[in-house]
Amino acid sequence: MILKQLLITFCMTIILSINTHAAEPVHFTQFNKNDFWGNYVGIVKIFSTLAVDYEDEVAAFVPGDNGQELLVGACVYGDNNQGHFYLPVYLDDQSTLDTKDGASVNDPLTFKVWDKSMNQEFTLTGKQIQLLPEEGLSIPDNGLTFILDSTVGMLHMSVNHFHDGKVELKDVITLMKHLASK
Numbered sequence: 001m002i003l004k005q006l007l008i009t010f011c012m013t014i015i016l017s018i019n020t021h022a023a024e025p026v027h028f029t030q031f032n033k034n035d036f037w038g039n040y041v042g043i044v045k046i047f048s049t050l051a052v053d054y055e056d057e058v059a060a061f062v063p064g065d066n067g068q069e070l071l072v073g074a075c076v077y078g079d080n081n082q083g084h085f086y087l088p089v090y091l092d093d094q095s096t097l098d099t100k101d102g103a104s105v106n107d108p109l110t111f112k113v114w115d116k117s118m119n120q121e122f123t124l125t126g127k128q129i130q131l132l133p134e135e136g137l138s139i140p141d142n143g144l145t146f147i148l149d150s151t152v153g154m155l156h157m158s159v160n161h162f163h164d165g166k167v168e169l170k171d172v173i174t175l176m177k178h179l180a181s182k
């Protein structure tokens with residue numbers, strides 16, 4: 001009987017530790033975590049292929065104090081739900097009044113994806129992001145802005161061309177490598 005109880009306790013410990021052990025991003029790392037956030041959920045396709053679970057990363061940015069891009073949340077693809085991203089975006093910490101270190105409500109969000117195998121970042125904007133209704137998830141009516149305490153989705157994001165439309169040699173090389181690896 002004691003053995004059985006021990007076994008159950010052991011299994012529960014393992015299950016709990018699996019559930020609470022979120023994979024930590026290794027690329028998008030410099031952001032401030034706190035107890036206030038909103039979640040953004042969806043899928044990312046990079047050149048028609050789903051982003052790779054436990055490899056690729058998704059991140060959100062807002063305009064910072066000096067107009068720079070401020071990283072406000074990141075996640076490892078597939079970490080919370082296979083084939084999807086589940087991205088927490090953190091609120092500006094109110095205790096650091098002089099510093100904007102998180103998103104303010106209604107800040108416009110920019111999303112980026114990092115493809116690990118190509119070691120390349122892509123910025124997703126405009127037509128690259130589609131919002132499709134999904135039960136239990138909210139869709140903002142004012143574009144993709146920061147909403148606190150909400151789970152927003154379903155975001156369908158696709159990388160189908162290189163970032164700014166300018167073709168650079170390194171982009172061509174990356175694309176050729178990508179095609180060669182197919």
Ligand SMILES: [Ca+2]
Nearest residue numbers: 093096099101
């Ligand atoms: Ca702050």
Ligand SMILES: [Ca+2]
Nearest residue numbers: 115116117118
């Ligand atoms: Ca890849």
